[in-house]
Each structure stands twice: as structure tokens, then as C-alpha cells.
Amino acid sequence: MADKPPNNDPDGLPPLSYRVVTQDSEKQEALRLVADSIAQQRQTASAAIIFHPLCLAGLLAMCAGTYHQYQHAGYGTVMTMLSGVVIVYLSFVRFYTSGYIQRAESFRWRDFIAGPDGKEDVVIAAVYGTDVIGVVVLRLEGDEVNKKKKGGAQTNRTGRGIIRAWTTKLRYRGKGVGSDLLHLAVQTTIRAFGPDASVEFDPNHPNSTHPLPDMFLRPFKRRQQKAAKALRQALNHQGNPK
Template sequence: MSSNVSTPVLGPVAKAANKGSSSSTTTTAKNPAPSNEAVDELDDIPPLTLGVLTERDDKVDALKLVADSIAQQRQTASRSMVFHPLNMAGLAAALGVVYQLNPNRDIGMNLTLMSGIVMTYLMTIRYFTAQYIPMAEGLKWDWILPVNDDGELDPDAEEDTVIGAKYGDEMIGALVLRLVPPTPEAGSAAAAASTNSRKKKGSTAANNYYKGGHGVIRAWTTILRYRRRGVGGDMLQEAIQATRDRCGEDANVVFAENHANSIMVVHEMFNRPFRKAEQWATTALEKALANQESAQQKR
């Protein structure tokens, strides 16, 4: 007696055409070749490029992103003020006083008065956070040009390095890096060599001018929908590499104290979201520096 087959047949089974024959042939299904439509869809995906920007138009687009990040601080500050516990308590107290002082207890009158108080509350917050808009509009091209101690443009220094991330033709991230030469007060040989090379001309002398110095990040931002996706971290890695190519393998990179988003226009008790963002950025930079050092040790 024949028993049931315990092993299933994974491929399609085609029996012979002859009815009298008991033999069967098994054919294996082949993977279909990718269609032209699927290939075209992959070709339509724009490339993601990241590096030091050399064209003026690209630098202008990057500075526009920095200006947009300054303007977006108004929304963050407004949100912090609207939902701050102290402000919310004051608003609730004002609404309660209006309700108690209304002798007629008229619902329509109460709603009108309370709506007016809420509108006044929001307009006051809008007034105190409005300074971010002129700050964003004041960011011009000369912001990336170094100045001397007198506040005038330094003709001997080069403009800041602008690193950008582009998704196709769209600029989605920007980082502004300033290379700082070693200070003469340090009394080091690198500082002396840097001072002497400043008087010379040529690319070699320009590179020696920053030997022993460090990099300062003056702006770092990405478009909202591309944040927390690794684009900012890649720009930090590029900034570290650009700094160490010019200043030396051990050159450090830090955030500037007066970076583009450092000015706070509201009271300090409302700046908690900004301080938290600064701490997160510092942690991200420390992680990028650690990754760069580990990569150098592997080499």
C-alpha cells in the first residue's frame, strides 16, 4: 500500500502529454526579469550629494537655509511661551476673573470677552517673538566674511567654508565652518609658522597659515522634513575632515558661541527648547569627532 507523500512539491508539476505514460516532469519557476517601469522609477530618484560648496549660487542657497532656521526659532519660542505653565496660569486666572465679574452670566458675552483675552494673549506673544524675522532678514553674504578686531573685513583672511547637502537640485542642509589659525599668544612653533606664512602668497602658504588651528561651526541646519535622518551627522563629518585637512590631523572642531541661532530674544525661562537643542548638537559633534578618531586609528 502506498502512503501519502510527506514532502511537498515546491515547483509546478506538468504531466506528460501521453495519457498512457506515467512519467512526469517538474519545471522550476524562474524569477521574472525587472520591468522597464521599475528601472525607470529607480532612475527618477535624485542623487544625494554632500561636500564643500564652490559655486556662489549654491552658497546663497545654503545661507537661505540658515536664515530660514533663524526665522523658525520664532515658532519654537512662541510655542514655548504659549504652553509655559506660568503663562497658562495667568491666562486661566484672567479668564476666571472675567467670568466672575460678569454680573449677567451671559454666555455670549462671556465667550466674547474670553475670546478677546485669548487673542490678546497670543498677540502679546507674537509681539515679543517678532524680532527673529528681522534677524533672519539681516543675514547677508558678508556674514561669512571674516572681520578683524576693528570690525572691518579682513582682506588677508578667506571666507568661511560652506558645506551643503543637496537632494537632486534642492539644498536640504547647510553648515558654515570658519577655520581659525593658532593664536600668537600660544607661543608655539605652529603659531609662528602661521604668522610667517600669512605674509607669503600661494596655496601652500595659505594651507600653512591654518596649521595648528581649529575649526568653528557658525551654522548647522537642515530642512525640517530631512532632520533626524543622518544628513546633519554627515555634514559634521565633512566639517571635521575639512578642518583636519587644513589645520592638522589633531585639529579640534567646536560650535561658535555666537553661532547663527545663538541669539535669544525672549526671557531665559522660555529658552529651554533652544538650550536642549544646543546640548543635542554638542553631543552629536562629540560623537562625530569620536567616529573620526576611531576611523583614523583603524588606518
């Protein structure tokens, strides 16, 4: 896919390129990033629980109760018991967020990209040297443009692109790789269905479901808003306001 020229660095750094991957081994490597990103959500979720005002209030109450009970037993005992309370608190958070690891482990890349009509989703990867460092999984839904009018104009522009997963490897985030992948997803959709085609996130993408109550999902909601904004920017950049 020659959508974006490789970024050949004169300092001898590996080139960064973007392409549709077709080989199973590459798809597997790319989709592993999606599984990793599900597991990585555990850290965000843990922080959200640990620092949630209600949980902190609970921790404080437990510490106060422990102090009250052991204050006459000496400084050493009080400190030991308080450390125990904190360890129990953190262990509870660890247990509570283990669902992310289970979800990551049960992620089956081949099933994930299998479309309802037997056609696989488009897997666009960012490749740095030989490493896959980012991926966007795009489902093209509708009739692809293949008719032409006499004058050459295209018809049958009914279709939409659904972004089913979008991930950059952790240490390469914040450097523009994700934006490039979104742009390519938009370009690929427009190439298939014409400039009026819409592109949207799958509401049930792998990073959107959480094994936690809603009260702990604030950071994830903020991320979804950022993702929606990034997609709007990619669409506007292509002259497609949808």
C-alpha cells in the first residue's frame, strides 16, 4: 500500500511505512497489539479505582478503624496493620481488574477480523523497520464502487467504513502513528465507496467494553471523546465532514 511514503531517516533509523497486511503472520502480529491494548487498560482501570473518592474514603475508614483498634499495641503493630490494610486494598483492586487480562487472553484475532459475509476486515498496519507498531482494523460495509458513468464519474456510493480496532504499540504512542492510521482508514473507505462515505468507530470495539461499573469508566470515556475528535479531524482532512 503506497498510501504514505516510508519515512527514511538519514540517521539510519528504520523506515516507517503503512500498508494493508495480507499475510496471516503479519495480521496475527498486528492483532496482537489489539490484545495487548485490552490488557493495558487494566492499569488505567486500577488507577481509576484506587483514586476514586468513594474507594479512598473506604480506605481511610479502614485505616482509621485499624488505628483505633491497635493504637495501644505500639507503633510497630499499628504500622504493620495499616500496611496490611493497604495491601488488602490493592489486592482487591488487582482482583477486580483481572477481567481485562482474561479478555485479552480470550481475544481471537482470526474470529475478530472475520466479517459476517466471510470477507475479512481490512488490516492496515504501521511498520517500523520490521516491527508492526500500529494497526487499524477496518470493515467496509456496503457495495464497493465498481461502476462508472459515461463521463467517468463513479456511482453506487453506498457504504461505510467501520473502525473495529485502533491501536499503537505503547512506546510509540503520542507520535502521530495513530492519526496516520485513521487517515488511511478514511482514505481506504473513500476509495471503496466515494467521498460521501461515512467512517465511524464500532461502538463495540475491543477497548470499549469494561468489566467494571460505570462509576470507574471516566478515563475511558475521555479517551473515547479524544478518539472521536481524532476521527473527525481525519474526515475533515479528507474533505468529508461526516
